[in-house]
Amino acid sequence: MSEAIRGVVVTHADLAAALVAAVRAITGDDGGLVAVSNAGTDRAALARLLEGAAGPAPAPVLVFTDLAGGSCTAVAATVARGREGMRVVSGVNLGMLLDFVFHREEPLDDATARAAAAGRDAVREVGR
């Protein structure tokens, strides 16, 4: 069994905190997720917030970001590039996070691919 992965959710405004709160409401636990907002930050400041939330390397960290082309993703990718044991998935949604918190003990690369797949699977056209 691998070391439990820490999840850091990095988004615009208060979305990250709301997503973590929703995970807690559904599962009764925050599942090792930490919320970070980009509000009021430039890239350097957001990188420092992410590094603080991630904790010391090389503990495994999976970063969830919102917009693929947004500052959160750009900063997360830059931090992850210089740090062992950090991966990034964009397009975070509640389905992705809920799947992640029950599979935090998987190897980091497997958990990353699994999270991306769960997020895609959560997006469906319904009702017709």
Added chain:
Amino acid sequence: MSVALYRIDDRLIHGQVVVGWGQSLKAGFIALVDEAVRASEWEQELYRMGVAASVEVRFAGVAEAAAQTGAWEADPRTGIVLTADIATMAALCAAAPSVRRVNVGGIHFRPGRTERLRFVYLTEEEAAALRALAATGVAVTAQDVPTAAPVPLEAFA
């Protein structure tokens, strides 16, 4: 069409630019003027990642940008030109006199800066640099998103 927005934004290509301004202006290209990004293929790929395939992303240093401003202005598509800081935009304006208007879109807190607007923090030197830019005839306003009203320079620097 032409360049619709010359913007100073320390996040460069991000949500407000791609979604907010890009969609509103129906931008066909974004020119990112930054010497460090110009030198880093990896960073260029990162900035291209979230931009729709229909929007061309160009990367240039200040000298390259100044040389291409005329072509950008004549481009049939609508363009957005970005710099991360005031100094780079001032250098571009000095080298390309056709740039007559600058949007301050996002300069965030750092030690030494004070809040001027919710999305603009400046040191005294940066405020003076913006006033100096305006003194050359460039119209400088602050506006984070297209639905907001532009704020005149006198209100924040």
